[in-house]
Amino acid sequence: MMETCLTLTDVSWRHKVRDYSTWKPWATRDGAGIHSINLEIKSGVILGLIGPNGAGKTTLMRTICGLYDCEGFDKDCSKRRKNIGYMPEQVRWEGRVSVRNALKSIALMRNRIIDIDKLIQIVGLSAKSDHLLDNLSQGMRQRLSLACALMGDPKVLVMDEPLNGLDPLAQRAFCNLLKDLASKGVAIVISSHQVTDMESLVDEIALLHQGQLLIEGSLSEVRRTLDLDNDSGLVEMICSVTGIDPSDVSLDLSSDHMMPFKTIGGEEE
Amino acid sequence: MNAFSLGVHIMKERMTAGRMLVIWPLLAMFILFSSWGLSDPKANLPSNIVIDSAYDVMFASTAFIIFSATMGAVLISFDGISRDRLSGVLEIKLSQPVSRSIFARSLLLGHWGAIFIPVFILNLISLGVIWIRMDDFPSAEELFIHTLANALLLLWWTSIQLLASSWARDMGSSIAIGLGAWMIFTLLWLVMTTVIAGLSGVGVENLNSSEYIRIEAIVDLFSPNGVYHHLLEMPIEDNSRISPLYSSIAAILWSIIPSLLFIRRIERIQP
Numbered sequence: 001m002m003e004t005c006l007t008l009t010d011v012s013w014r015h016k017v018r019d020y021s022t023w024k025p026w027a028t029r030d031g032a033g034i035h036s037i038n039l040e041i042k043s044g045v046i047l048g049l050i051g052p053n054g055a056g057k058t059t060l061m062r063t064i065c066g067l068y069d070c071e072g073f074d075k076d077c078s079k080r081r082k083n084i085g086y087m088p089e090q091v092r093w094e095g096r097v098s099v100r101n102a103l104k105s106i107a108l109m110r111n112r113i114i115d116i117d118k119l120i121q122i123v124g125l126s127a128k129s130d131h132l133l134d135n136l137s138q139g140m141r142q143r144l145s146l147a148c149a150l151m152g153d154p155k156v157l158v159m160d161e162p163l164n165g166l167d168p169l170a171q172r173a174f175c176n177l178l179k180d181l182a183s184k185g186v187a188i189v190i191s192s193h194q195v196t197d198m199e200s201l202v203d204e205i206a207l208l209h210q211g212q213l214l215i216e217g218s219l220s221e222v223r224r225t226l227d228l229d230n231d232s233g234l235v236e237m238i239c240s241v242t243g244i245d246p247s248d249v250s251l252d253l254s255s256d257h258m259m260p261f262k263t264i265g266g267e268e269e
Numbered sequence: 270m271n272a273f274s275l276g277v278h279i280m281k282e283r284m285t286a287g288r289m290l291v292i293w294p295l296l297a298m299f300i301l302f303s304s305w306g307l308s309d310p311k312a313n314l315p316s317n318i319v320i321d322s323a324y325d326v327m328f329a330s331t332a333f334i335i336f337s338a339t340m341g342a343v344l345i346s347f348d349g350i351s352r353d354r355l356s357g358v359l360e361i362k363l364s365q366p367v368s369r370s371i372f373a374r375s376l377l378l379g380h381w382g383a384i385f386i387p388v389f390i391l392n393l394i395s396l397g398v399i400w401i402r403m404d405d406f407p408s409a410e411e412l413f414i415h416t417l418a419n420a421l422l423l424l425w426w427t428s429i430q431l432l433a434s435s436w437a438r439d440m441g442s443s444i445a446i447g448l449g450a451w452m453i454f455t456l457l458w459l460v461m462t463t464v465i466a467g468l469s470g471v472g473v474e475n476l477n478s479s480e481y482i483r484i485e486a487i488v489d490l491f492s493p494n495g496v497y498h499h500l501l502e503m504p505i506e507d508n509s510r511i512s513p514l515y516s517s518i519a520a521i522l523w524s525i526i527p528s529l530l531f532i533r534r535i536e537r538i539q540p
Contacts, residue, residue, distance in 0.1 A: 065364040086364035091357035108275050109365035
């Protein structure tokens with residue numbers, strides 16, 4: 001039985017967006033977000049967040065990491081942040097600061113001693129540790145973000161599109177690292193649009209659409225629930241659960257196929 | 270983990286930033302050259318400025334400090350938040366277990382230190398320049414007030430700039446807000462004072478009239494540069510335009526309000 005690290009009960013968050021219906025330039029209204037998410041994050045399990053663009057994956061990750069202060073968690077923001085390592089999407093590290101110093105400045109924000117050299121070695125930046133951030137490639141910057149996420153031996157790792165910018169070998173190594181961490185009991189929440197890698201990596205998936213968690217469970221459970229073949233992948237699952245015809249997928253996010261199953265907060269978005 | 274150690278780290282980072290290659294010579298030219306020029310016994314100064322002592326030189330050279338040091342504070346702090354926000358690094362920093370108020374205080378300390386230390390060092394060198402040129406040295410009280418006023422001026426500008434930077438969502442607006450605030454308080458304040466004086470029924474044809482000087486002193490309480498000058502006028506006898514009590518209250522309010530607004534802003538900021 002996997003231990004539950006974090007429980008989300010009816011977690012909702014709406015972004016504030018400019019309200020153009022009034023003349024006041026400071027007026028805002030509730031925009032897109034996530035609604036009534038119930039989820040259990042278990043130690044040793046790699047949970048993949050999947051869903052189309054704008055589904056609320058990043059918002060959910062930010063709420064988990066305490067970047068948005070909302071209710072519905074079994075631990076408050078400050079307690080959560082102690083045990084969570086967060087890797088945001090595509091951080092553009094820049095400046096005349098070395099990799100080592102950048103990590104030191106983040107390490108100062110954690111209330112414990114961090115072995116920077118070990119972290120640098122784990123993410124494969126030993127040869128670049130004294131290079132300036134301005135001189136790093138995007139792949140190297142991703143590794144640096146990963147090092148920040150791994151700082152302080154977190155119990156939960158939250159990673160938003162971590163495979164972006166990594167070369168295929170680094171992607172494989174990255175997946176192996178995540179599996180290794182999961183086997184040591186670290187709970188991992190990951191989102192990625194690289195479907196093939198996700199399918200081989202995750203133990204469970206949570207499918208988000210229009211801010212709502214539509215289905216969650218292991219891949220086989222989700223296939224069974226959605227009445228899909230055993231060889232059907234994540235795309236088929238997304239199509240099935242959102243009601244989109246796989247042969248008629250379009251980029252139009254406002255397509256009728258993409259209307260939510262449920263309305264958000266009683267009003268249709 | 271405390272605000273001081275994190276602040277010192279931020280200060281070191283900012284002091285080694287590329288823009289310091291511009292700020293150091295700018296500060297050196299303004300602070301050292303003004304001390305050198307103003308301490309020249311043959312210097313022919315405009316208006317009725319009389320320079321008799323080392324503190325007179327220090328007081329007169331603050332006009333140059335206002336231009337260079339405040340601009341330095343702007344250059345260091347205008348993107349103190351917005352840069353990290355745009356690059357995504359702020360997301361990583363805010364997800365760390367450090368409390369946001371400690372993080373905000375360390376940002377204030379780090380950015381303030383990065384501009385105050387160069388100004389302090391150059392002020393010390395300028396004391397040597399004045400001593401060589403005039404064979405005079407300011408008293409301990411004058412030195413204390415001058416250093417304190419400089420420290421406070423830079424703290425006010427740093428907090429204003431960091432606050433502005435936390436509002437900006439792109440580099441363009443970050444620069445616009447930062448430079449805009451600097452221009453209002455440094456270049457346009459005289460115009461605003463004149464307009465307020467005119468609207469209050471004070472004649473603006475003679476800027477040396479006692480009525481105009483009084484209203485200028487009051488309006489200056491609402492500008493960091495004005496309060497800075499009020500503080501510097503304290504040791505000068507018969508030259509203080511306003512009661513030291515008001516100057517001190519204004520200095521305390523300028524030290525507290527922008528800093529608290531900034532800390533509150535960081536506590537609520539979303540990446």
